[in-house]
Amino acid sequence: MTVRVISGLWRWRRNPLRRRTDTAETWFALLAAVLIVVGAPAVGVAVGTGVHDRLAQWVQDQRQARHLVTATVVRRVPHPPIDPDPETASARDAHHRVVATWRAPDGRVRTGPSISPRAVTPGDRFRLWTDARGRIVPRPMDLSTATSHAVLAGAGAAAATAALVEAVRRLVVWRLMHRRYTRWDQAWERAGQDWGRTGTGR
Structure with a gap:
């Protein structure tokens, strides 16, 4: 995904038809790809580690109290x-x-x-x-069960982070496309209703 976005950004770099919205969309897609590939796993590891530490302490407390x-x-x-x-x-x-x-x-x-x-x-x-x-x-809970819960929590956090990033990306793309279509409508209005007729522009 990241390679495809970078190649698309390079293709737009020298394209005379490039618009600001095209560049913004490509850069934001690159940012989203990096967050999904790097950020989401990092969040998953952090959450899983935190949950595991807390559950491990809880297991130890239960073993002492029961x-x-x-x-x-x-x-x-x-x-x-x-x-x-x-x-x-x-x-x-x-x-x-x-x-x-x-x-x-x-x-x-x-x-x-x-x-x-x-x-x-x-x-x-x-x-x-x-x-x-x-x-x-x-x-009392055993350590293997605590580890399983921590892994599930980490995987869920990573998936939720990736889904959130993708949802934000889609929302931004929708907004950029809406702005693009609005500018097209404004350009058509400026061109006038008789654009393209014979004799126009003389």
Whole structure:
């Protein structure tokens, strides 16, 4: 794209039919091409790096604040009535609701509802994540997931930047063409309604 714009600019350089709008359009196209080729990736890298640093810090904070403990099943909780929707029913059946007891990191014993990753019976044990007070919390994010989110954020930022530059370029080109057509109309008005007739200009 950049090479094509530069060749077009060189072609207009010595063309006697060149107008100001032609030169402005070509120079702006060159600027837009440079921003898309160089600027958009730079924005993507900057955004991706920033997101990755923040998520990595968040992962570290979660690992420090969340604890994996062993819970013991007290009793199973029966499923609600049969759901006619197969999708929601499948999602519900993939988890096993139980009442369990576990020891919090601060030493206190807690009992409450929980979800077991597999079918269990009273007395079975399973692992769950809690905060420092023993309240159940989601599993902390891992670093690979944080990296994936950062890559997606960087790619999205680069694509959005390129799209914004292209939208601005199209808007500027539209404005230049509008100005060009306006000047043509003014030139036709100055030429008069009888331009081109036999005897005109004598």
